[in-house]
Amino acid sequence: MKVYIEVLVKWVGWLLVFVFVINQTASAQTEEPFHITRINQPITLDGFSDEAAWQNVDPLPMTMYQPTFGGSPSEKTEVRVAYDDTYMYFSMRAYDSNHGGIRGNILFRDRFGSDDYFEVMIDTFNDNENSLVFTTNPAGIRRDVAITQDGVGEAGSWVNADYNTFWDVGVEVTDKGWFAETRVPLSSLRFQDKEGRVEMGLSLHRIIVRKSERAVYPAIEPSTDFAYLKPSRMQTIVLEGVESQRPVYVRPYVLGGLERAAVSEESSDGYRHIHDQTADFGLDVKYGLTSNLTMDLTLNTDFAQVEVDDQQVNLTRFSLFFPEKRQFFQERAGLFEFRTGGLSHLFHSRRIGLTDDGEMVRILGGARIVGRAGDWDVGFVNMQTEKMGDLPSENFGALRLKRQIFNPYSYAGGMMTSRIGADGNYNLAYGVDGTFRLYGDDYLTVRWAHTLDDREQFDADWSPGKSGRFFGVFEKRLRDGFGYRTGVIWSGEDYSPQLGFVQRSDFTQLSQDFSYSWRPGDDSSLIYHTFLIGGESFIRNIDGTIETFEAGPEWSFLLKSGGRGSIGANLVYEDLLVPFTLDQDAFIPAGDYTFYRGVIDYTMSRSGLFRLGTNLEAGGFYDGYSFSISLQPTWNISPHLELQGTYGFDHVEFPDRNQAFNSHLARLRVGVPFNTEVSTNIFLQYNSTIDSFSTNARFRYNFSEGHDLWIVYNENMNTNLNRLGQMLPRNQYRSVMVKYTYTFIL
Template identity: 30%
Template sequence: MKARYSVLLMSAIFLLASLPLSAYEAQQVTKQKEGYVLQAAKVDQAPDIDGHLEEELWQKAPAAGNFVQKQPDEGKPATEKTEVRILYDNKNVYIGIMCYDSEPQNIIANEKRRDSEDIYENDHVRIMLDTFHDRRNGYIFVINPLGAKLDLQVRKEGKREGGWHIPNPNVNIDWDGVWKVRSTIHQKGWSAEIEIPFATLRFDQNPTNGWGLNFLRNVRRKNEESTWAPLPRNLNLYKISMAGELQGLEGLGKVLNLQVKPFALVGGTSRRDAADRLTSEGVLDGGIDLKYGVTSNLTLDITYNTEFSQVEADYQQINLTRFSLYFPEKRDFFLENAAIFSIGSPDDAMIFFSRRIGISPQGEEIPLLGGLKLAGKAGRFNIGLINLQAQAIGELPANNFTVLRLSRDILGKSAIGLMVTNRQSEISGDFNRAFCLDSDFILGDNFSMSGYFAGTSSPGLEGRNRAAKLGFQWISDLWDCYGYYFDIQENFNAEMGFVKRTGIRRFQTHLGFTPEPDIKGVKQFGPHIFFAYTADQENNLLLREEHVHFPVNFINGGHIALQWNEDHEFVDFPFPIRQDITVPVGTYTARWWQADFSTNRSLRLYGSMSYRWGGFYSGNSRILNVRTGWRPTPSFASEISVIYNYVNLPQGDFANHLLRARMIYNFSTRLALMSLIQWNGDTDEVDVNIRLNFIHKPGSDLFIVYNESRLVEGLPSGIRDRALLIKFTYLFNL
């Protein structure tokens, strides 16, 4: 085969890039929704952010109104009136929202947490700002009647790069911007005022272009969604190209900023050593983060003595496969503009995976001396640069990590780009490098194609070090279809990425149908089929997967589903699935079923359950996953999850379980106590993560964190390690 497959894929990926751009520009740029233009009004005095819209200055701005239903009666006027006004001054943009409600006593609002996706189970409003007006990328801000808030960055209109079982890299829900909101419920309904500093946003310096803009309101008791600029029922605010427009912004190109955020860390840690002694030491540390707006759309972050003790612990997982598990990134430094650095997915090969920096393969933290990140836009170019220095720890030498990402917007909503990664050790000759060319073509409103071609360089791994992927997506009002082919050679070694398996060729495809039947109580059917074929580099079958799934979503927020699967797998080398149980070489066919059920999460007591049963290699397995949550007041929420695994094989039987308990008490929208307790039956270990977070001003926090890892049996006291840390941060806007 040699490099023949590479030539074919490269030709397909970049064929369209050679066509005349001007001919496609006019066809591919979705025209602005006619009539959906809102004028922002400039003010000299900022409004008082208290949730009331009684100040006269709000009347200076015209209102966006006449919302149209997206669900349940697409295209009809919203049953409850909504008005939105926008003001701005030299520092901030202000959004005033009035949600009239004919039954204010029945407004559903029981969530106070920041960044909780349960806010979607409340009455809420979402605001989309396309600050570059490129009709591809934007920010979404979500609020509810209690002042809870959620923010996210959207790239490529939220296009999914992998399967539904993994986070979408183009929707960054973990990004935390600096902004504030106050909401209030009253006899007319509920209202809110939002203040977003321009320093939080990245935007086009040319004010004549305006911003893309849309709003979505959810009246939860009616399961009604309405938008300002209309959207089809199967789309959401991620469809930035169908947004309206915000005009009237002037002088924004002058907004440059410097944010300085020092931190202090004090506390103590204890760890049990190899001699079974519990040794303790004090912690006294500090560092600083700087954020500088090089331009209004390009940001430089500099960090010194980087530290992430406040980050919530990972959810534990049980691995019943031969391959590595994927854990999402949670650290603040890597989250903003994370999608710029995203190529590939955990299903195939992620060229860059930020958890490779500062976290060991065993999940332990590696101290980072510091570094920088440059990210944003310059004209039609998207720019990303990361350089971080990791310190030596134990037997691990010091390493420098560099990522360079550059892409160019073409054809309206499409892009081509490249990425280079480099890990350079302090030990001579110890390095790893990767390069990648990629493209993403949006062809019309429904169809897209994407792909990449990558290679790596590592000492001792010469040749057979390439990877390539080509895929398509087609999404309409009733149908969705996608297909991918990727080829990863044996010596492809992206150490700064995530590659589950090398030496394979894989094809996978999905076809789904999403009708809304005229059946009482039923919101939507979602039947779909999935097929995947994985072979080695000589085209010998390694895994064939067949999947048929029939989910039903109900108007009351409930969900049921049934799926059938058949896996035909060749195990090419024996692997230990447990310490004393090994799956031998052989070919295995496993047929299994799974049933799912969940209730409306806006209820005070809610729950979900899934049960899988059927074949597993040469035996069978049963997996029960039960989750229940209790939210008696808007201030308190708890959730318990139990995962029960029982596996029966000719080589032996085993069972392992996971227990997870989360509890949150919100004293206010600025002060919260959170706990996460996990028990892993496979390791017989209990992990505790308790965090108190006080936001003493937007962007500034006080964290008190307690972590403990304890063996249920074994060590005399059971404690493996524990830590009590206090971290104080303060944001200076200069």
């Protein structure tokens, strides 16, 4: 093991030397920074952008991104950007020759549907990694999103849709088109100035959904997936004479409610209901320590208004991963990303205040600092939870540092985490990482993490290698032409970040993908299609045997109509040393298995009011076979009614063992917005694997940004009362909560 670690360290060292040499000639942004116009006259946020202040602001040139890159937008579009001492302003005049075709059905805050929209993307630190996205539609909704990792990684890993900040919009629709103005306070944008000069990245987008058309500024070429969302493709802009404004946001809340839960009687086979009344209050404070460093403080934290988790069906032997939805952890959440392969994270904020089963643990208070200090991106979290049952009071801490090195597209950094219990148990972890642009679109990413906890001081065989993990990938981040991705992961048997998430340990993973993509041209119905062949293997460190191997081809495509899909097939090999169960009637015995599987995936264009996503997977499954289908329909019936559904069905059968497993998972979201301030969301879920039907209903009155009234109703019901051999109560849990928050700006 010692020799292995030494070789690994030397290999990484030589790679860093190679990176340094190559990056002396690596290209950086060649566009000249664009000085946007400073205005000194007031702007009324009504959408029309006809004030005198706008008259001296020239429109920016827009280029069609999709369906055909390089052309002029099919409808006249004028976008402008300006700023003053307090705000950045963005306007769009979206003329439309077909007034009846303008789509503006969504009235929900933070909802994204089949609407036309105006999108502003700002890379506030001009770091080519992170950006904030501000979107509005013809109905005047606000949607804000944070982009991280330059839009690279597994689907959804680099988009934080739960991010929120303070900003405003004004929209009007006429017979000539629709017109929008977006106003973002400089105090909502963390940035870095040098003697009053600020550089940011910027891109602006207009979407005409009925035409599946996107027009962009600057002229971003669709040479890779989601190129239009990448901070590294933005235009650098300059603001002069900008001074930091650092208001203090004080947000108290009051909460009241009733709960009823069924608990079993230890002395009998029955259940009794317990009732509880809640009356509570707490406080959040946001303060700008500097123009680019923000501190959040929280006391007696509560997340009653957060939507419940999407239930999942697990057909694997590994733990399920659930994303973070709580607002306190959202600002610049991507800074804390430290992935060590797949779903494994060195830090996962859901560990704070939530048990592995999703049960809430009271957070007594804590602090969070994010932003930039000098050349360093800084992230710090420290939270204290209350004792609950056998779980002691715990302190959770994380520190993250990153900075650019060599060129504007490369960075290096590190992270430390701690989880310390009042009972003396502790878990500590640290990691170092870097992503380096070697040349062109070729990138190398390396990460090393190591954990230490109270158990290891008694282990005579302990060594750094046993509790460490290494991740490395070399890839071409370009969709056009030939592409490749080579990866390696090595994990020790004792690697266990208790403030993170892992699925496997004590293994080595090797992966390799080769692909070729091409754009057929203007006459084709396809924007691009890609053929990929690749695979991965998991090797046990203890004896070098293969635990899992999977490989096969895949064809994926994107249509000019906006639809996208893929078809793939895989050879799978699994070697199980221990059995695992699917449910009480079906299990997988230990042994080695070889089988084949096929996958078909297709998502309809967003151009229609009704759209459907489908996924079909079938083939062998260990010593049997399985069939899975998932349907995800969305129907915007009217601006005041939206339905979003998911239905998943899994059938697994083992004929030789006369076992079978069936699961049904259904989710339905019913959105009823009365206007952009008042709305109701009802989330219904049925899961046959746990015989449960649940309801999460949330009424929101958003008086203004930071000023909300929430009424939240939750109910869990048992659908099979005899599944445990005793009569269960029909109603397992029910609660109603009322929460009121108001933000004072000091």
